[in-house]
Amino acid sequence: MRMPGWKRLAAVGLVALCTTTALPALAQNKVLKFVSWQKDERGTGDWWGSVIKEFEATHPGVKIEWTKVERGAFADTMTTLFAGGQPPDIVHLASFEFQKFADNGWLEPLDPYIKSAKLDLKGWAGQDTCGWNKQTVCVMMLYFGYFMAYNEELLKKEGLEVPKNYAEFLAAARKLTKDINGDGIVDQFGTGHETRGGGGQYMSEMMNYTLDAGARWTDENGKVTIDTPQMVEGLTRWKTIVKESLTPRDLAAGEVRQLFADGKIALKMDGPWLWPIIQKGKAKNQIKLSMVPFSPPVGGSSNVLGIASEVSAENKKLAWDFIAIATSDKFQSTYATLGASPPPDPRADTSGASKDTPHFDLLVKATKAAADAKVDRIPKGLELQFNEFAKMVMEESQRMIIQDLDPKVVAATMQKKAEALQKQ
Amino acid sequence: MPRPAFLDLARPSRRHWLGYLLLLPAVLLIGLIIVYPLFVSVDLSFQNVGIPRLDQPRRPFTTANYERLFTSPEFWNASWITLKLVVIVSFFCFLLGLGTALLVNNRFRGQSLARLLVALPWAVPEVVAVVIFAWIFDSSFGLMNWVFIKLGLINTTINWFSSPEAAFAVVCVTMIWKGYPFVSIMMLAGLQSIPEDFYNAARVDGANAWQRLTNITLPSLMPVLGVTLILVMLWVFRDFSIIYVMTGGGPLKATQTLSIMTYEQAFGFFKMGYASAVGVVTLIVCVIASRLLMGRAPETV
Numbered sequence: 001m002r003m004p005g006w007k008r009l010a011a012v013g014l015v016a017l018c019t020t021t022a023l024p025a026l027a028q029n030k031v032l033k034f035v036s037w038q039k040d041e042r043g044t045g046d047w048w049g050s051v052i053k054e055f056e057a058t059h060p061g062v063k064i065e066w067t068k069v070e071r072g073a074f075a076d077t078m079t080t081l082f083a084g085g086q087p088p089d090i091v092h093l094a095s096f097e098f099q100k101f102a103d104n105g106w107l108e109p110l111d112p113y114i115k116s117a118k119l120d121l122k123g124w125a126g127q128d129t130c131g132w133n134k135q136t137v138c139v140m141m142l143y144f145g146y147f148m149a150y151n152e153e154l155l156k157k158e159g160l161e162v163p164k165n166y167a168e169f170l171a172a173a174r175k176l177t178k179d180i181n182g183d184g185i186v187d188q189f190g191t192g193h194e195t196r197g198g199g200g201q202y203m204s205e206m207m208n209y210t211l212d213a214g215a216r217w218t219d220e221n222g223k224v225t226i227d228t229p230q231m232v233e234g235l236t237r238w239k240t241i242v243k244e245s246l247t248p249r250d251l252a253a254g255e256v257r258q259l260f261a262d263g264k265i266a267l268k269m270d271g272p273w274l275w276p277i278i279q280k281g282k283a284k285n286q287i288k289l290s291m292v293p294f295s296p297p298v299g300g301s302s303n304v305l306g307i308a309s310e311v312s313a314e315n316k317k318l319a320w321d322f323i324a325i326a327t328s329d330k331f332q333s334t335y336a337t338l339g340a341s342p343p344p345d346p347r348a349d350t351s352g353a354s355k356d357t358p359h360f361d362l363l364v365k366a367t368k369a370a371a372d373a374k375v376d377r378i379p380k381g382l383e384l385q386f387n388e389f390a391k392m393v394m395e396e397s398q399r400m401i402i403q404d405l406d407p408k409v410v411a412a413t414m415q416k417k418a419e420a421l422q423k424q
Numbered sequence: 425m426p427r428p429a430f431l432d433l434a435r436p437s438r439r440h441w442l443g444y445l446l447l448l449p450a451v452l453l454i455g456l457i458i459v460y461p462l463f464v465s466v467d468l469s470f471q472n473v474g475i476p477r478l479d480q481p482r483r484p485f486t487t488a489n490y491e492r493l494f495t496s497p498e499f500w501n502a503s504w505i506t507l508k509l510v511v512i513v514s515f516f517c518f519l520l521g522l523g524t525a526l527l528v529n530n531r532f533r534g535q536s537l538a539r540l541l542v543a544l545p546w547a548v549p550e551v552v553a554v555v556i557f558a559w560i561f562d563s564s565f566g567l568m569n570w571v572f573i574k575l576g577l578i579n580t581t582i583n584w585f586s587s588p589e590a591a592f593a594v595v596c597v598t599m600i601w602k603g604y605p606f607v608s609i610m611m612l613a614g615l616q617s618i619p620e621d622f623y624n625a626a627r628v629d630g631a632n633a634w635q636r637l638t639n640i641t642l643p644s645l646m647p648v649l650g651v652t653l654i655l656v657m658l659w660v661f662r663d664f665s666i667i668y669v670m671t672g673g674g675p676l677k678a679t680q681t682l683s684i685m686t687y688e689q690a691f692g693f694f695k696m697g698y699a700s701a702v703g704v705v706t707l708i709v710c711v712i713a714s715r716l717l718m719g720r721a722p723e724t725v
Contacts, residue, residue, distance in 0.1 A: 075691060076691040079694065083475055083477055083696075084478070085477065085478070100694050104474070104477075183573065183574075184573045184579065184580075185570060187565070189564075195586070196672070197672065198672075248563070248564040248565075249563040249583045250585035250586055387692050387693055388692075388693050391692070395674070395676060398586070398674065398675045398676055401586070402586060402587065402588070402676065
């Protein structure tokens with residue numbers, strides 16, 4: 001049945017009206033894509049939310065489409081997005097994975113933006129890491145230093161003081177590792193390390209001991225320096241801790257942190273992200289913080305912000321505006337308060353954070369100690385091969401423990417394999 | 425106006441065209457999501473490429489990825505691990521699957537509940553199954569160590585995921601638990617299609633239970649067994665999530681199968697060309713294995 005003429009006319013008119021009124025609205029509603037693994041993180045996620053809110057308030061008609069991707073699937077997702085020609089406008093990456101993206105020319109050089117915005121990055125923690133092929137391709141969002149959290153009650157029960165060096169730490173860890181209920185299964189551990197999962201995290205755990213022994217994976221020129229007496233000592237310490245099961249075995253980082261927060265582990269070296277986990281744990285009232293008993297502490301760059309090189313010029317400009325807000329002194333100050341982490345900006349006002357977070361000064365001290373010692377989890381000269389290198393280090397260390405190999409032999413093997421990786 | 429003759433699908437000589445037309449959307453979709461990526465993958469395997477871009481010109485043709493692959497101990501180790509896993513998991517899946525199918529095929533009180541319990545692991549998502557087993561076999565707080573210690577079988581805890589042999593065994597157990605219900609369901613369907621008259625005739629002839637199993641049940645199940653075997657083997661061959669979540673391929677590559685290796689090379693080390701070569705070889709092996717088994721299937725009917 002045909003529609004009457006007046007109805008058809010009205011319908012056409014309505015469609016035309018809708019189309020013409022919708023056009024300006026469409027033009028105004030610009031969407032910037034921002035993918036992050038920190039969306040639901042307590043503190044840091046709230047801070048990102050505040051940056052987005054500020055950006056949208058100062059850029060009417062522009063919305064940030066904020067998508068969460070789990071950390072475990074993040075590299076895969078970002079690789080797929082870039083390879084498929086659909087990168088996010090605002091690029092958030094871990095500081096050990098951006099190099100591959102930069103090497104492919106997928107990250108916009110930020111020097112012109114930094115220059116025109118007069119953004120002062122002098123003294124910005126970890127910013128040196130963001131250089132690639134003599135250009136700045138990102139801005140560092142977090143540089144951290146490890147502190148030590150300890151269960152005061154468990155230490156007191158054993159009549160132990162907070163350890164101040166490796167020997168004391170080892171003695172305390174041995175005394176605190178015990179079978180409490182006598183069922184033949186150890187249910188309280190001296191310390192806690194991830195010994196299952198990714199190579200990067202495994203390496204960070206090992207570095208507590210290798211750094212204190214004076215060992216480094218590479219020197220400042222990127223030359224591999226593993227086959228040294230210091231590294232042998234570091235590997236020996238790691239082997240002792242794991243082989244004697246002073247740490248629960250085969251657990252992922254999150255599980256170890258939870259066990260510590262619940263009072264099953266006495267001493268734990270970790271970064272600022274441990275604090276919110278402690279707050280939700282059963283043993284939160286028994287846990288105190290101090291500097292790590294090692295020198296220097298593990299530390300390093302964590303995550304970076306950049307711009308995808310292939311988005312439109314307009315989107316690049318908007319993405320930079322977003323970065324400018326995130327790196328402003330005002331938001332760097334709130335980063336300290338909300339994220340309970342030392343911001344990379346040396347000009348940030350952290351007095352509020354010191355009031356809100358009792359251990360904030362300790363975090364700053366730990367971060368400074370790591371930064372002064374130029375500690376980073378990503379060895380210089382092995383940035384592009386970091387994942388392979390980390391996996392190799394993990395496997396050779398596991399082999400050392402499983403097959404009870406001499407750390408001297410293991411250090412020599414690692415040296416050879418790392419050099420081969422560098423030549424690839 | 426009369427329709428053009430070539431569009432007249434009502435004509436007997438054109439009738440099959442309708443079938444093709446109806447199939448076309450599905451064929452196009454399969455071509456888009458399976459065949460095209462396959463071609464891309466094969467193409468990438470002949471290029472020296474890290475992270476590829478489909479909109480950029482292809483790199484020069486090279487066989488370097490395959491040369492590296494066939495001279496790599498890691499690849500042969502992954503192949504051996506995959507083969508071991510396929511044989512062990514398939515064998516035990518069949519043993520358990522056939523056993524449970526024969527069990528729940530009998531009439532007894534609680535038969536429905538038993539069938540439900542047999543099929544339950546199949547309904548559990550793989551990742552959930554992995555989490556359950558990871559905690560059962562946890563080195564420090566796991567149920568398995570506790571049970572073994574209580575039974576006096578061990579006097580110190582086993583680090584299940586720190587020992588290559590133990591980690592491999594745990595992966596096998598998890599995969600068997602997850603995979604046997606599928607065999608069981610398929611076998612049950614096969615068992616219920618065997619006419620009761622066969623068994624009655626065999627009983628009249630004086631055949632005992634074992635003879636009925638070997639002379640009636642198993643031969644009748646052969647067609648189903650063949651197809652199920654192919655499906656289970658292919659599942660084990662390409663399964664990724666169980667191993668990746670449980671062990672990540674470790675320790676010391678003891679559980680690194682070809683699919684784990686492919687993923688690691690592609691998304692861990694960003695060597696997409698090399699990863700594609702591993703993927704292509706895996707595909708070829710899967711196709712050959714399937715063809716061999718399919719080729720045998722009709723003979724067994």
